[in-house]
Amino acid sequence: xxxxxxxxxxxxxxxxxxxxxxxxxxxxxxxxxxxxxxxxxxxxxxxxxxxxxxxxxxxxxxxxxxxxxxxxxxxxxxxxxxxxxxxxxxxxxxxxxxxxxxxxxxxxxxxxxxxxxxxxxxxxxxxxxxxxxxxxxxxxxxxxxxxxxxxxxxxxxxxxxxxxxxxxxxxxxxxxxxxxxxxxxxxxxxxxxxxxxxxxxxxxxxxxxxxxxxxxxxxxxxxxxxxxxxxxxxxxxxxxxxxxxxxxxxxxxxxxxxxxxxxxxxxxxxxxxxxxxxxxxxxxxxxxxxxxxxxxxxxxxxxxxxxxxxxxxxxxxxxxxxxxxxxxxxxxxxxxxxxxxxxxxxxxxxxxxxxxxxxxxxxxxxxxxxxxxxxxxxxxxxxxxxxxxxxxxxxxxxxxxxxxxxxxxxxxxxxxxxxxxxxxxxxxxxxxxxxxxxxxxxxxxxxxxxxxxxxxxxxxxxxxxxxxxxxxxxxxxxxxxxxxxxxxxxxxx
Amino acid sequence: xxxxxxxxxxxxxxxxxxxxxxxxxxxxxxxxxxxxxxxxxxxxxxxxxxxxxxxxxxxxxxxxxxxxxxxxxxxxxxxxxxxxxxxxxxxxxxxxxxxxxxxxxxxxxxxxxxxxxxxxxxxxxxxxxxxxxxxxxxxxxxxxxxxxxxxxxxxxxxxxxxxxxxxxxxxxxxxxxxxxxxxxxxxxxxxxxxxxxxxxxxxxxxxxxxxxxxxxxxxxxxxxxxxxxxxxxxxxxxxxxxxxxxxxxxxxxxxxxxxxxxxxxxxxxxxxxxxxxxxxxxxxxxxxxxxxxxxxxxxxxxxxx
Numbered sequence: 001x002x003x004x005x006x007x008x009x010x011x012x013x014x015x016x017x018x019x020x021x022x023x024x025x026x027x028x029x030x031x032x033x034x035x036x037x038x039x040x041x042x043x044x045x046x047x048x049x050x051x052x053x054x055x056x057x058x059x060x061x062x063x064x065x066x067x068x069x070x071x072x073x074x075x076x077x078x079x080x081x082x083x084x085x086x087x088x089x090x091x092x093x094x095x096x097x098x099x100x101x102x103x104x105x106x107x108x109x110x111x112x113x114x115x116x117x118x119x120x121x122x123x124x125x126x127x128x129x130x131x132x133x134x135x136x137x138x139x140x141x142x143x144x145x146x147x148x149x150x151x152x153x154x155x156x157x158x159x160x161x162x163x164x165x166x167x168x169x170x171x172x173x174x175x176x177x178x179x180x181x182x183x184x185x186x187x188x189x190x191x192x193x194x195x196x197x198x199x200x201x202x203x204x205x206x207x208x209x210x211x212x213x214x215x216x217x218x219x220x221x222x223x224x225x226x227x228x229x230x231x232x233x234x235x236x237x238x239x240x241x242x243x244x245x246x247x248x249x250x251x252x253x254x255x256x257x258x259x260x261x262x263x264x265x266x267x268x269x270x271x272x273x274x275x276x277x278x279x280x281x282x283x284x285x286x287x288x289x290x291x292x293x294x295x296x297x298x299x300x301x302x303x304x305x306x307x308x309x310x311x312x313x314x315x316x317x318x319x320x321x322x323x324x325x326x327x328x329x330x331x332x333x334x335x336x337x338x339x340x341x342x343x344x345x346x347x348x349x350x351x352x353x354x355x356x357x358x359x360x361x362x363x364x365x366x367x368x369x370x371x372x373x374x375x376x377x378x379x380x381x382x383x384x385x386x387x388x389x390x391x392x393x394x395x396x397x398x399x400x401x402x403x404x405x406x407x408x409x410x411x412x413x414x415x416x417x418x419x420x421x422x423x424x425x426x427x428x429x430x431x432x433x434x435x436x437x438x439x440x441x442x443x444x445x446x447x448x449x450x451x452x453x454x455x456x457x458x459x460x461x462x463x464x465x466x467x468x469x470x471x472x473x474x475x476x477x478x479x480x481x482x483x484x485x486x487x488x489x490x491x492x493x
Numbered sequence: 494x495x496x497x498x499x500x501x502x503x504x505x506x507x508x509x510x511x512x513x514x515x516x517x518x519x520x521x522x523x524x525x526x527x528x529x530x531x532x533x534x535x536x537x538x539x540x541x542x543x544x545x546x547x548x549x550x551x552x553x554x555x556x557x558x559x560x561x562x563x564x565x566x567x568x569x570x571x572x573x574x575x576x577x578x579x580x581x582x583x584x585x586x587x588x589x590x591x592x593x594x595x596x597x598x599x600x601x602x603x604x605x606x607x608x609x610x611x612x613x614x615x616x617x618x619x620x621x622x623x624x625x626x627x628x629x630x631x632x633x634x635x636x637x638x639x640x641x642x643x644x645x646x647x648x649x650x651x652x653x654x655x656x657x658x659x660x661x662x663x664x665x666x667x668x669x670x671x672x673x674x675x676x677x678x679x680x681x682x683x684x685x686x687x688x689x690x691x692x693x694x695x696x697x698x699x700x701x702x703x704x705x706x707x708x709x710x711x712x713x714x715x716x717x718x719x720x721x722x723x724x725x726x727x728x729x730x731x732x733x734x735x736x737x738x739x740x741x742x743x744x745x746x747x748x749x750x751x752x753x754x755x756x757x758x759x760x761x762x763x764x765x766x767x768x769x770x771x772x773x774x775x776x777x778x779x780x781x782x783x784x785x786x787x788x789x790x791x792x793x794x795x796x797x798x
Contacts, residue, residue, distance in 0.1 A: 011539035070548035070706040298767040301521035336766035
């Protein structure tokens with residue numbers, strides 16, 4: 001190997017990640033490793049990492065993405081079946097750590113042991129020529145036809161000043177790093193101002209289902225009960241699963257007769273651990289959301305710090321949030337977000353639920369109905385304005401509160417018998433579980449929020465919502481009764 | 494041989510930019526303090542090696558000529574910008590009586606180079622980056638010119654050498670502290686950094702550079718670093734006395750001041766949030782430009798005193 005290639009082989013592996021179902025959080029953690037450099041464009045990558053199951057409708061985009069990597073290039077499918085017509089890339093099972101595999105693949109790529117992968121698609125325009133004139137001219141306003149499947153720019157009234165300017169329509173996603181994984185948009189732009197917006201595909205869940213309850217929730221996500229049986233559930237005990245189902249039923253019907261027998265053992269160390277664990281998960285998810293927003297604000301180092309904190313919290317570490325908040329204030333992150341940007345009106349906020357609803361001022365949280373949380377003096381935190389800045393504050397506030405609750409979970413005392421008439425099944429929705437049984441917005445909330453915004457503002461608005469809220473905004477085409485979360489070619493991690 | 498000294502200064506400073514960039518990112522991101530310095534020192538060389546190994550890609554129907562010329566133009570402009578800065582009394586590659594005007598041309602043509610880089614790829618994200626940068630260009634350049642004219646007033650000359658000489662007793666940063674603060678914003682804009690990076694930003698997946706790979710990307714990165722170096726040299730000369738120092742004037746003082754400014758700008762680039770473009774334009778036209786008028790007016794009053 002030449003000195004140049006040896007030096008290149010010692011560099012972190014430049015990886016472009018095509019994030020599939022349920023792996024976004026794991027990918028975030030993976031890319032914190034010094035051996036990996038996650039790049040924002042496939043043009044800057046040496047290895048394409050396909051992480052998690054890819055929806056069938058996204059496979060064509062994945063194949064186009066593959067061909068955009070410069071040579072020498074290679075693909076590693078991690079926790080993912082090889083997509084159709086994708087050659088013979090390396091694969092890695094879900095439980096394997098991909099760092100070593102990526103490094104080895106990269107080394108082999110540079111030494112020539114692993115040949116650079118050929119194009120998957122022919123080097124030609126994606127659609128045939130359908131222009132009217134030789135250069136697509138000759139139609140209305142000298143713009144004719146759809147050359148190579150791309151409509152020619154046509155003039156349209158500018159939303160701001162009424163000037164007739166060219167509009168341009170482009171499709172983004174599902175693997176664009178600036179957007180939540182899986183989100184596909186069609187935007188019509190004038191300059192960088194959005195005239196029309198449509199969500200073509202909803203984002204994917206960032207983490208695999210945490211329990212059979214949640215696994216079932218691909219169609220209708222149910223909140224996961226916070227009790228001992230759910231822990232046993234995770235350990236694969238069929239008996240515990242059966243018991244959990246019974247408890248779930250009793251909670252759903254509000255039967256107090258079946259609950260009294262549970263009370264004496266309600267707050268066992270197992271429950272405290274579960275509560276702490278779930279609050280850690282909640283804090284980590286919120287911090288990952290904050291990290292996405294910081295990246296749009298051009299604060300990449302602080303975004304990495306956020307993801308590092310989220311990773312540590314998910315591993316059970318106690319990480320203070322206050323220093324991060326101070327760093328954000330010093331960076332001007334809050335001040336940089338225009339007041340009123342992405343503001344939700346009350347019906348829209350109620351339709352989206354979760355942290356977005358609380359950021360709009362509604363003190364709605366399922367944990368209020370949980371006795372364990374009440375014993376920890378849980379109170380619902382809210383903001384007032386319901387805009388992007390409020391949602392950023394909300395995430396930070398809730399992350400801080402979750403860390404506090406997790407630290408106090410061990411203080412839970414055995415439940416008193418007087419609590420027998422209260423709901424037995426704890427409700428502790430993580431952001432991904434929020435707003436699951438609420439009606440979808442009765443209008444295209446996504447288009448309403450984005451139209452008239454500049455590109456950067458639109459990216460801020462999109463990233464100020466968690467995946468659950470974005471999925472609530474998805475309106476499938478009327479002629480397609482598809483199920484939003486269905487994936488193919490992947491493991492159910 | 495002033496050109497040799499300028500080349501050495503440029504080369505050394507570009508490496509310093511790459512190292513300090515990597516180190517500042519790691520420190521602000523609070524990466525584990527393991528091999529941080531070693532990785533930062535190796536980062537630029539590894540980046541060069543990776544870029545040279547990687548294929549230079551193409552897009553569908555790019556403007557090939559301008560796509561190739563844009564990084565070269567950007568790099569050349571950085572070189573010209575550095576060439577107008579005197580390394581020592583009477584030692585400058587371009588020792589012109591109107592070198593401030595030449596620097597102004599460098600600033601303006603940088604907008605053209607960045608725009609061409611985004612335009613030529615024939616892809617949407619680079620194009621948006623190009624338009625955004627062009628929109629910022631005019632107010633930023635105006636601001637810079639007002640501030641620079643303020644530094645020329647005490648020297649009664651548009652020569653950078655005369656501006657440095659005029660600071661023999663007191664540096665311009667003491668006469669015009671506001672001017673330096675405003676001028677530093679130009680440095681962030683010219684080198685596409687942090688709060689003024691509207692061209693190659695993360696929300697556009699790299700913007701004008703999102704479709705570039707291999708040697709072309711390396712040249713573009715090199716040009717960005719070189720432009721930061723050129724800016725630091727100009728700022729040091731215009732506000733911090735350039736090669737002047739407490740003892741024995743010489744290029745070492747200039748280099749030291751440049752390293753301080755580079756560190757400051759790299760740190761600011763990584764730790765300050767960027768405003769949405771329309772908001773930044775409002776701030777530029779309604780706040781920062783009037784402040785630059787004020788700076789110029791105050792400089793005039795002091796010069797007349």
